[in-house]
Amino acid sequence: MEKEHVSFKKIKDFxxxxxxxxxxxxxxxxxxxxxxxxxxxxxxxxxxxxxxSYLFNNSYFSGKVNNGNPEI
Structure with missing residues (x-):
């Protein structure tokens, strides 16, 4: 009975x-x-x-620096 239990446990673990x-x-x-x-x-x-951000920097900030108004 004990051996059967062990083998069943091994199968279950597997x-x-x-x-x-x-x-x-x-x-x-x-x-x-x-x-x-x-x-x-x-x-x-x-x-x-x-x-x-590249487009924003090119249009807004360059416009602001150049003319004082954003060119979008």
Whole structure:
């Protein structure tokens, strides 16, 4: 009876370990995917922000310095 219990426990541990590994590998893959997507999105956002600030600096501040009124 004790041996049966041990073997059952081993089988249970084996399956729980497998499901644990599968779950965490999937979670890590999912996290990595979203992290990459987030970083790419952030880079695109930064580029947009830089473009907007570049246009803003060129039009508003250069106009203000040159003529005293913004040329937008």
């Amino acid at each position: 399956f729980s370990l497998q499901t644990f590994e599968i779950l965490y590998i999937d979670r890590i893959k999912c996290f990595a995917y979203f992290a990459v997507k987030f970083i790419i999105g952030l880079n695109k956002l930064d580029i947009k922000i830089l473009n907007v």
